[in-house]
Amino acid sequence: MSHAVFHENITTCEECDFINEIPPLKSGERFRCQHCGHVLVSAHKHVGARIMGVSLSSLLMLALAMSFPFLGFSSNGIGRSVTLFNTLSVLLSQGYLVLGALISLALFVFPLIYLLSVLFLIWSFNHPNTLNFAQRYCLRWITVIQPWLMVDVFLVGVLVALVKMNSLADISFELSFWAFCGYVLLLLKTVTLVDKRWFWNQVAGKSPEHSVIAATAKKQGLIGCLFCGATLSGDAKHCDRCGHSVYSRRPKSIGSTVALLIASLVMYVPANVFPIMQTTFLGSTEPSTIMGGVLLLWSLGSYPVALIILLASVVIPLAKVLALSWLCWQSYFPGRKQTAQKIKLYRITELVGRWSMIDVFVVAILTSLVQMGNFMSILPGPAVLSFTSVIVLTMLAAMTFDPRLLWDKDEARSSAPLKRGKE
Ligand SMILES: [Zn+2]
Ligand SMILES: [Zn+2]
Structure with a gap:
């Protein structure tokens, strides 16, 4: 199985419904929709090994970020330092359950599910006996979760908080802060390496083939799956490849x-x-x-x-x-x-x-x-x-x-x- 080259004949653009013929892509190449310019496929070099390395390092950084003090605070001789875990426990102990839940989802739960799913998928490609439904589950999860990963926004929030407190107290970065920066960068890198079409291609094979002209799927009585990019016959209710429900609009x-x-x-x-x-x-x-x-x-x-x-x-x-x-x-x-x-x-x-x-x-x-x-x-x-x-x-x-x-x-x-x- 080649990780560098993407094998797929046609795909439907999720933004404009145009059916594109995908040429064989070499590593490092990107393919844009010929109608709207939306990036459809990014073929990365040694993508499996790279995703494995980057996501594992991101998990390691997260473990480090959770283990040591995150920020230090001192004012008029009184000081304290907090860990990332404190951020959650203070909110929960003060009764701000929804806010605490939101922070834990955006910073830890969603990224953890994302990274572990990606790791499992890459591992499962080399172990053909792995249950296929588990792969599909993980792949659906990472597509749904991706827009809700907000670790980079949190990092900017930390810097803004620092400026806000500047006149009242001294705030210092502790060890975990730097580990958290590494976690954020590596998680963002993992997201850029994950190409949903490449993953679906590995998990469920090529998308169903149709003889098509360069026009929208709707015009040709076909439906494009928003979830995996497959092109399906017009009467399909569910995608043959990813199982997601499909609709022309x-x-x-x-x-x-x-x-x-x-x-x-x-x-x-x-x-x-x-x-x-x-x-x-x-x-x-x-x-x-x-x-x-x-x-x-x-x-x-x-x-x-x-x-x-x-x-x-x-x-x-x-x-x-x-x-x-x-x-x-x-x-x-x-x-x-x-x-x-x-x-x-x-x-x-x-x-x-x-x-x-x-x-x-x-x-x-x-x-x-x-x-x-x-x-x-x-x-x-x-x-x-x-x-x-x-x-x-x-x-x-x-x-x-x-x-x-x-x-x-x-x-x-x-x-x-x-x-x-x-x-
Ligand atoms: Zn398009
Ligand atoms: Zn699909």
Whole structure:
């Protein structure tokens, strides 16, 4: 079995529904959809061995990051250091169960499931007797979990928390912090090496073959599987290869997206009106809202961090709701803008959404770090949950939106497709 070269004849693009003929790919080559430019396959050199090495190292780094102190904190001669485990235990012991659960899912549970599944899959390719259903299970898991891995956002949150506390206390990086940085980098590297089409190809063989022309699957009475990229006959309800349910266009896509957007707008109000953090200093407690935090950082001269929080917590969620609403409108009443530009906007909204979690992580880190009773302590405010739900709802809204609907409207007026191919 060759790990370097990808064997597959045709695949359907999940973003524009165009059926692409895949040329034999050598290691290091990427293949883009010839219609919309979306990267469909990345053929990496020695991919199996590399994924194995990188994901094992990432697990090792995680073990190290959990074993030693993470951050040190000292103010007026009083100091303490916290481990990553403390971050969770403080939140749970203070009764912030949902926030604690969210942090554990985003930082530990999802990455662990992801890394272990990837490792199991690579190992199972060399052990043909392994149960095939376990491989399929793992492969489905890693596809679903991937957008919810937020370790890099947490790392930026740590740096922001540091700047926020700069005027009140000295914060130092301990050993685990550096191990955590390694864990984040290696996990991100694993994600870039994992190519879902390559994995499905190894687990379930080539996708079913059809004689096709260079056009959308729908036009040819076929259906493209969003999960594994296989091309199926038009009456298929489930994918022959990955078992996932298939549909020519996501049912009730626009309705679900609009409903999720409205729900996130409703939650946006309490997220900004109520305090996200409560700081106690020398006996007096002061609540601060998201905007209050931004203004405070600005007045203290931390302009870059104030801008990061303003962008991540205020601008991005609103811009995302507006952009997705506009895209929903465009899928019914297409304006003059090129579909390729609309798709670019859609990709950006998908990409930046998770970075809004920064402020939630900042509050969680400060809560675990600053616990010195009446002298100085920080607790999450009621806005944390509504703000988190804004982010989760907008992420789900982006996922339920079917970008193929935009291309459908484009079909009638489009002349020559964009020609982009192997790189
Ligand atoms: Zn495409
Ligand atoms: Zn499939």
